[in-house]
Amino acid sequence: MPTSVGCASQASATIPRQAQPGGSGAPRLLIIYTGGTIGMVRDPKTGALAPFDFDHLIDNVPRLARLGYTLGRVQFHPAIDSSNMSPAHWAAIARAIEANYSRYDGFVVLHGTDTMAYTASALSFMLQNLAKPVIVTGSQLPISDIREDGTTNLITALQIAAARDDVGQPMVREVAISFGDTLVRGNRATKASSTEFGAFRSFNYPALATMNLHIRFREELLWRPSARGAFSTQTTLDPAVSVVFLHPGMTEASLRAQLAESGIKAFVLRTYGAGNAPTTPWFTSAIADAVREGRLIVNVTQCPDGGVEETRYDTGDALAEAGVISGYDLTCEAAVTKLMYLFGLGLSGADVARAMRHSLRGELTEPGA
Ligand code: ASP
Numbered sequence: 255m256p257t258s259v260g261c262a263s264q265a266s267a268t269i270p271r272q273a274q275p276g277g278s279g280a281p282r283l284l285i286i287y288t289g290g291t292i293g294m295v296r297d298p299k300t301g302a303l304a305p306f307d308f309d310h311l312i313d314n315v316p317r318l319a320r321l322g323y324t325l326g327r328v329q330f331h332p333a334i335d336s337s338n339m340s341p342a343h344w345a346a347i348a349r350a351i352e353a354n355y356s357r358y359d360g361f362v363v364l365h366g367t368d369t370m371a372y373t374a375s376a377l378s379f380m381l382q383n384l385a386k387p388v389i390v391t392g393s394q395l396p397i398s399d400i401r402e403d404g405t406t407n408l409i410t411a412l413q414i415a416a417a418r419d420d421v422g423q424p425m426v427r428e429v430a431i432s433f434g435d436t437l438v439r440g441n442r443a444t445k446a447s448s449t450e451f452g453a454f455r456s457f458n459y460p461a462l463a464t465m466n467l468h469i470r471f472r473e474e475l476l477w478r479p480s481a482r483g484a485f486s487t488q489t490t491l492d493p494a495v496s497v498v499f500l501h502p503g504m505t506e507a508s509l510r511a512q513l514a515e516s517g518i519k520a521f522v523l524r525t526y527g528a529g530n531a532p533t534t535p536w537f538t539s540a541i542a543d544a545v546r547e548g549r550l551i552v553n554v555t556q557c558p559d560g561g562v563e564e565t566r567y568d569t570g571d572a573l574a575e576a577g578v579i580s581g582y583d584l585t586c587e588a589a590v591t592k593l594m595y596l597f598g599l600g601l602s603g604a605d606v607a608r609a610m611r612h613s614l615r616g617e618l619t620e621p622g623a
Pocket of ligand 1: 289290291292334335336337365366367368369392393394
């Protein structure tokens, strides 16, 4: 694990502390604390928030003991604001889950909200054949504030991770974000509000559960692959992925400079509406040139709701003809992390292109599905 990015220490990753032992049949859950607002403290002079340690967070939720769960913990050193998240941190989270997979019934990842959707997407790909819940949560206000959302989010995430179906299997067997009153698939999530307690939305796939008076799962929507091999992790991601965001007035020089960025294997092209882009010849040839040079370009709309239907307008059709791959209804977060994962597997550009068209973990709706 690279020490330069300050990931979870080996000691805390391998020696989970039992915070509140439950009975022998009590759910065993591992809390992985990466940082974020939930555990931050305010600087008394400036009022600015900075990440703080796990004990501070747990000391603020004495109610946790009443759950009766057996809780272990892993802490990132230092705890970070999620704006500083990186693929190396995702690998550290995946490794912590792998090292503790057989010992726990489920995992709760405490994380800042800013890049939570990227982390949840990345983990959904990196955790292969996952059959246990990995519930990511955080909060908009620190748990030590008088009025806050962290306590409820933490307790609800633990309850979701502990939930079982009628035959005693984990109810959730995928990476999901539990936040406010909804549970959403991790690789479908987007941070939609910087102020609302319900910060996350899954625009293109319904919520997996609602958490109001009762926690109600929608079992028919939960990820249930027909076949599952042994759990494993892919911790090598290839960061040679970039995002190009279209806007009226974009110049040829700017577009070509972005597409010429050295070392980049794939671009997520954030297009308009149903996957549309300018049909002006310089634009189309810049894109076609990049494709000819071997760069993968994936079309993902700037609209949070809906997806790419390239053949609906001429303006989208031209992209398909230039060799751009449709991202269908992928979020940008899922597109970026899926590309990093697929190139991290060592696949060729052609194989990555093929895999981008199919759902690996429920991240996209294939046409006709
Ligand atoms: N900047 C914080 C973070 O992402 C915001 C939050 O947690 O809500 O770590």
